[in-house]
Each structure stands twice: as structure tokens, then as C-alpha cells.
């Protein structure tokens with residue numbers, strides 16, 4: 623099968639993927655780079671389980687064609703903890719505030735929330751809700767998820 627060579631930044635590292643041009647970013651992350659934090663739920667851009675951040679924006683990687691990633695900067699859930707393994711405040715807050723139930727939606731929720739907090743470190747509850755409007759939780763733990771994001775914002779503010 624014909625392959626293309628796509629170079630981009632992945633979690634801070636310069637990488638090149640040799641994959642069929644029909645592949646999505648999600649398929650490339652999971653099957654070429656073996657980064658399985660981003661999940662495939664619907665595969666159609668509707669559930670947010672596959673959310674990653676590209677150049678600061680939360681995107682659905684399941685519908686993002688890999689050729690369009692050339693030269694961009696991609697951050698996945700695997701790239702947000704510290705190099706020493708210290709969890710990101712969002713990861714800590716989700717654990718401490720029961721924001722995780724089965725966990726299937728969690729990496730997507732956290733990446734959408736990270737995209738928000740990077741732009742707006744003190745969001746209102748409404749802004750938090752809007753930021754995760756494209757992320758579905760089949761366990762319906764939305765209250766704890768919103769509270770976890772609020773707590774993460776407080777933790778980040780307290781650390782500055």
C-alpha cells in the first residue's frame with residue numbers, strides 16, 4: 623500500500639510517520655506510535671473520546687486526516703504529565719474528585735479541558751461546560767467532571 627511520510631511534533635518530540643495517506647491522526651497515534659490514550663468511540667467526530675490538541679486547539683483525531691498534520695504540533699494525554707511522571711493538575715483533579723468512572727471518555731475530556739485552561743485559566747462553570755460539549759460520557763459523570771476541571775484550574779492558579 624502506498625505510504626506517505628508525515629513529519630510533525632508529537633508531545634514535544636520531532637517525529638515522522640510512514641503511513642497510508644488515508645489514515646487518520648487517531649489511527650496513526652494508536653497503531654503507528656502505539657499511543658493508546660486517545661480512544662475510538664464513534665469514529666465519526668461525535669463523541670470526543672479521541673480528542674487531542676493540535677496547535678492549541680482541541681480536535682477530534684478520528685476525523686483528522688494524517689496528511690494535514692504535517693508541520694503541526696500535536697499533544698496527546700501521554701504528553702501532559704511532567705517528564706518525571708508528575709501528573710498534570712487535570713489528571714490529579716480527575717482522580718481526586720471522582721471525575722473518572724470507566725475512563726473511556728477521560729483522556730478526551732482532559733484534553734478538551736486543557737485546551738480551555740491553556741487559553742482561559744479562570745473559566746466560569748458555563749465556559750467549562752461549553753468546552754466539553756463535544757465530549758460524551760456514557761457513565762454520565764458530568765457533575766464530577768466539571769468539578770474536576772474547576773479544581774484543576776484552582777490547583778494551577780495556586781501553583782503560580
Ligand code: FES
Nearest residue numbers: 663665668670684
Ligand atoms: S471517536 Fe472521535 S469523536 Fe468519537
Ligand code: FES
Nearest residue numbers: 724727759760761
Ligand atoms: S467515565 Fe465512562 S464514559 Fe466517561
